[in-house]
Amino acid sequence: MIRFTISCLLIILLVFQGMAMSLLPAKIAYSELLMTPHWVLCFVLIIAIFFDKDDTYHCVWYGMIFGLLIDVVYTGVLGVYMVTYTIVAYVIHGVHKWVHETFFVSLLLAMAGVGLADAVLYIIYSFVQITEMPWWNYIVLRLVPTILANVVFFVFLYPLMKNRVERWSDMWKST
Amino acid sequence: MPSLFRRKRLMTVLIGFIILVALIGFSMRDRSELSVPEKFLQDSVGWVQTVFLAPVQLFDDSYQNIQKMLNVYDQNEVLKTRLDEYKGLIQENQQLQKDNEELRAALDKTESLRDYTPIQSTVIARSSDRWFEQMTINKGEEHGVEKDMAVITSEGMVGKIISAGSFHSTVQLLSGFDESNKISSWVVREDEENAFGLIEGYDSESGRLLLEGISLDEELEEGDTVISSGLGGVFPSDLRIGTVDEVENDQSGLTKTAYVEPFADLFDISHVIVVDRDVQSANDEEEEEEEEEGEGQ
Numbered sequence: 001m002i003r004f005t006i007s008c009l010l011i012i013l014l015v016f017q018g019m020a021m022s023l024l025p026a027k028i029a030y031s032e033l034l035m036t037p038h039w040v041l042c043f044v045l046i047i048a049i050f051f052d053k054d055d056t057y058h059c060v061w062y063g064m065i066f067g068l069l070i071d072v073v074y075t076g077v078l079g080v081y082m083v084t085y086t087i088v089a090y091v092i093h094g095v096h097k098w099v100h101e102t103f104f105v106s107l108l109l110a111m112a113g114v115g116l117a118d119a120v121l122y123i124i125y126s127f128v129q130i131t132e133m134p135w136w137n138y139i140v141l142r143l144v145p146t147i148l149a150n151v152v153f154f155v156f157l158y159p160l161m162k163n164r165v166e167r168w169s170d171m172w173k174s175t
Numbered sequence: 176m177p178s179l180f181r182r183k184r185l186m187t188v189l190i191g192f193i194i195l196v197a198l199i200g201f202s203m204r205d206r207s208e209l210s211v212p213e214k215f216l217q218d219s220v221g222w223v224q225t226v227f228l229a230p231v232q233l234f235d236d237s238y239q240n241i242q243k244m245l246n247v248y249d250q251n252e253v254l255k256t257r258l259d260e261y262k263g264l265i266q267e268n269q270q271l272q273k274d275n276e277e278l279r280a281a282l283d284k285t286e287s288l289r290d291y292t293p294i295q296s297t298v299i300a301r302s303s304d305r306w307f308e309q310m311t312i313n314k315g316e317e318h319g320v321e322k323d324m325a326v327i328t329s330e331g332m333v334g335k336i337i338s339a340g341s342f343h344s345t346v347q348l349l350s351g352f353d354e355s356n357k358i359s360s361w362v363v364r365e366d367e368e369n370a371f372g373l374i375e376g377y378d379s380e381s382g383r384l385l386l387e388g389i390s391l392d393e394e395l396e397e398g399d400t401v402i403s404s405g406l407g408g409v410f411p412s413d414l415r416i417g418t419v420d421e422v423e424n425d426q427s428g429l430t431k432t433a434y435v436e437p438f439a440d441l442f443d444i445s446h447v448i449v450v451d452r453d454v455q456s457a458n459d460e461e462e463e464e465e466e467e468e469g470e471g472q
Binding site: 011012014015016017018019020021022023034035036037069070071072073074075076077078079080082083086121124125128130131142 | 191194195197198199201202203213216217220223224227228231235298299300301302303304305306307309310311337338345444445
């Protein structure tokens with residue numbers, strides 16, 4: 001049941017990620033800055049931080065499955081988002097064992113996660129020549145705005161989901 | 176057993192890398208059709224998108240309606256003055272159309288490159304990654320959409336279909352065009368013959384299309400209209416693309432390059448028309464012949 005709820009929420013975020021691009025005013029969504037919503041990743045990170053215990057790896061599987069969905073639905077180049085989200089979920093899962101989960105720590109983890117994911121995407125896409133942006137342009141035009149935009153989203157998501165996800169985590173353990 | 180654990184992790188990384196390369200290789204090659212699981216996923220997400228889009232669209236539409244209502248009066252005044260001009264035009268147009276049909280009948284040539292069947296559809300999402308200038312529409316193979324068909328709005332051309340699922344398909348926007356998808360086009364000038372050129376890319380800095388390969392002795396003026404020529408094989412002719420904005424000599428100095436401002440707004444698109452050309456392209460006919468031969472054998 002919990003798995004089903006989490007998957008539904010992730011699907012909804014995935015859908016809104018694409019709808020945001022067509023419904024937000026063109027001035028915001030299509031300015032010089034290439035802001036990219038990584039909302040699915042934000043939620044996967046929340047699962048990594050608050051749902052997973054040290055020995056469970058749900059976030060990695062969610063990252064893999066929904067990364068692949070993003071590949072199929074939004075880009076058409078398979079495997080890139082899948083591998084990226086898997087790596088990032090694994091790394092953040094590894095790091096969060098060593099820190100205490102306060103608001104600021106999870107915000108920092110989310111920033112690191114989104115930044116890492118976008119950088120890996122840039123590296124893979126420049127290898128297969130989908131983007132030919134020089135890296136300094138990439139950092140100014142895409143990496144920084146993307147991190148900021150997603151941090152704003154994470155700040156909205158955090159109070160909504162934190163307690164709920166922790167409760168699910170306890171329920172999961174007791175069953 | 177730490178060594179075993181480390182070995183397992185190494186194996187996972189290696190297998191992951193192999194899967195990544197294999198998947199990218201599989202999806203980057205020039206595919207004529209999506210694989211079945213991809214179609215299934217695209218369609219299922221498409222349905223969910225449609226469900227969520229309905230209430231959002233309603234809100235968006237009513238907001239736009241209110242905005243439009245505020246300047247209805249001014250528009251009405253302008254349109255009334257235009258209406259009289261158009262009355263004359265319509266008559267002239269009807270006359271010309273009749274002439275055209277008669278002449279075609281006389282020539283025994285009824286099909287024209289210009290004719291197409293429109294497939295109306297709604298945009299349900301855009302790619303969340305801005306490096307992919309793509310959007311999803313709610314019509315697919317079941318409605319007659321095929322790969323490489325042109326996609327237009329009422330203003331002008333916006334792109335072409337890059338992959339078609341059963342009920343949804345993906346559109347590549349003009350802003351994502353590169354050398355692998357050229358559009359053969361004509362520049363329409365007053366009192367002169369059309370000049371030929373190929374749309375070969377998009378200059379993302381200025382937001383204009385690159386029209387290349389125009390011969391040096393053609394004089395283009397700012398404001399000339401660019402339309403598709405229909406000679407490329409897939410698109411019908413006379414689709415409006417844009418206006419010439421700036422002309423400069425090519426790097427090699429053998430041809431001219433024109434910057435073309437697209438008619439359509441590539442960012443704010445909600446309804447599009449997929450263009451199904453009536454005249455079959457040479458490739459299709461060949462394929463069909465081959466199929467028939469294959470069946471015969």
